[in-house]
Amino acid sequence: MEGYGVYIAANDDNIIGEYKNSKLNGRGITVTDSKWKQGIYKDGNITTTYKLTSNNKELGCTAGNCLNQYGRFKWANGDSFTGFFKNGNIYMGTYKFSNGAKYTGKFNNEGQYHGSGRFFFKDGGYYGGNWKDGKYHGRGYYHNKDNVQQIGEWSEGVLVKSLKD
Numbered sequence: 001m002e003g004y005g006v007y008i009a010a011n012d013d014n015i016i017g018e019y020k021n022s023k024l025n026g027r028g029i030t031v032t033d034s035k036w037k038q039g040i041y042k043d044g045n046i047t048t049t050y051k052l053t054s055n056n057k058e059l060g061c062t063a064g065n066c067l068n069q070y071g072r073f074k075w076a077n078g079d080s081f082t083g084f085f086k087n088g089n090i091y092m093g094t095y096k097f098s099n100g101a102k103y104t105g106k107f108n109n110e111g112q113y114h115g116s117g118r119f120f121f122k123d124g125g126y127y128g129g130n131w132k133d134g135k136y137h138g139r140g141y142y143h144n145k146d147n148v149q150q151i152g153e154w155s156e157g158v159l160v161k162s163l164k165d
Contacts, residue, residue, distance in 0.1 A: 001019040001022045002019055002021075002022075003018070003019060003115075003116070004017070004018055004019070004092065004105070004106050004115050004116045005019050005116060006104060006105065006118055006128075013030070013031060013032045013033075014029070014030070014031040015028070015029075015030050015031075016028065016029045016030075016031075016092075016093075016104065017029060017041065017092070018041075018092075023041075023043050024044050025041060025042060025043065025044075026040065026041065027039075027040060027041075027084045027091075027092060028040075028041040028046075029093070030046075036052075037049065038050050038052070038070050038084075039070070050065070050069055050070035051064070052064045052071070052072060052082075058074070059075065060074070061073050062074050066085045066088065067085060067087075068085060068086060068087065068088075069084070069085065070083065070084055070085070071083075071085055073090070077098055078098030079095065079096065079097050079098050080095070080096050081093060081094070081095045081096075082094050082096075087109075089109055089111065090107050091106070091107060092105070092107070095107075097122070099122050100122040101119070101120060101121055101122045103117055103118070103119045104117060104118050105117015105118060105119075105131065106131075108133065110133075112133050113131040113134050113135075114131050114132060114133060114134070115130065115131060116129070116131070117129075117131055121144075121145075123145045124145040125142070125144035125145045126142075126143055127140060127141070127142045127143075128140060128141055129141055129154070130154075132156075135154075135156050135157035136157050136158075136159075137154055137155060137157070138153065138154060139152070139153060139154075139163075140152075140154050142159075150162065150164070151164045152164065
């Protein structure tokens with residue numbers, strides 16, 4: 001695996017981050033048995049740990065460093081983001097919507113889904129794959145609550161080539 005990726009193991013462990021030679025290299029998060037480790041990784045080993053300490057705030061940057069490190073930001077509408085920030089913008093992590101939907105992946109400078117990521121709809125469906133400027137773009141898979149699946153190539157949010165039988 002190269003570049004950004006989200007790996008979910010059979011035991012529900014998660015490894016999220018920047019990969020090189022199939023190992024975390026750069027910003028990353030590992031979740032094992034509900035224990036989080038976030039920071040900078042080299043060859044799969046954490047070299048710099050970022051702790052998520054409370055900032056004693058109800059809104060805004062409620063924990064950690066929301067400028068150029070790891071933190072949690074909460075908006076007045078109930079949405080929240082936990083992950084890495086770059087130049088004060090959300091960069092890589094999990095955005096939870098107050099309605100129950102959530103996205104885990106990378107973002108562009110405008111806060112749109114961009115690169116690899118997974119979106120879980122509030123109704124139980126999900127999309128996993130590549131994004132460009134907030135839309136499905138590139139290879140991906142969509143699975144709705146009624147078990148309808150679409151696997152293929154997407155362009156600007158539209159399935160243009162099915163890769164399913």
